[in-house]
Amino acid sequence: MNDCNPTKEAAIASAAALVAAQCAKVAEAMGAKKEQLGSIIGSSMSGTSANDILTLTASANTSLSGAATLKARTGCKNRFNGSAPILPIEDTNDFPFEFEKCRSMLAKGAELGVETPDGKYMVRSVSIVLDGESKVILKLRKLSLLKSKKECIVLDLHAELYRDPEADEITDTCYIIVLTTNLGTIKLDMVDDYQCYKTWATTINHMLLLSTSFTKYQLQFHKN
Incomplete structure (x- = not known):
């Protein structure tokens, strides 16, 4: 044959x-x-x-x-010319936030642009979870290697905005979630997707609040 x-x-x-x-x-x-x-x-x-x-x-x-x-x-x-403006991470009425649903979404992950502490930009499968010790864990995976991943602990976050001053204020806005981790600063690119940005930023912020509350409770418990 x-x-x-x-x-x-x-x-x-x-x-x-x-x-x-x-x-x-x-x-x-x-x-x-x-x-x-x-x-x-x-x-x-x-x-x-x-x-x-x-x-x-x-x-x-x-x-x-x-x-x-x-x-x-x-x-x-x-x-955008000059430094990026910092956006406050706060709850707003324009975003119906359901923590458990959003936490499950972040645990499942998404493909996002990521800027690493050394300034390199790459696309990774990104997920964030609140682990059993109430630590907020960021997981980065190469798209072609699902078993290979890098993990770090998220300590804080803020958001940055990139926008063309001459462009439409809504449709040409880009959002960057800046995470302070134990491995350095890692930026997650939401591009111009406000819904995605709001979901990730609000959920991570709530995770950090829970993590902080749990840590304070542990410290108080050990003191007593």
Whole structure:
């Protein structure tokens, strides 16, 4: 039986072309030059087996979603000149807050742009939980490696706003949640999604309040 039939070759070629296009979009979004795109497309087209194509497609798809966030984040940074204004984390009537529901949502996690303490920007699977010791734990996972994760303890937070002064005040606003952790400052990019920003910021703030209250109770208990 001949494995190299026209139908199989056409399917592989089509998949390889898709991967190449995705890789090119990722590279372009990150500022790659045209001559650099050639090598990216070439490496994507070199896959000759179904496993090669599946691996490349999954990788490119993950990178593409990350590049979209990265591009939005870059736009927000470039729009705002000077220091970012700090927003108060407070309960407002425009956001129907249900703590247990929101806590479950943050425990499940989401793909967010993350700026690490060393200033690197990357897309990660981000989740936050209140553990058995009442510590607020931030978990960061690489999108392609679900078992690989980095954890740190959240100590405090505030929010920063990026906005183009000449743009629409609502639709062109970007939100950054700045977390003070035991490993340094980590920023979570909410881009222009106010609902997402409000959910994460309010829930984390409530977690920290619970953590502080529990710690004070423990200290008082041990004193007595």
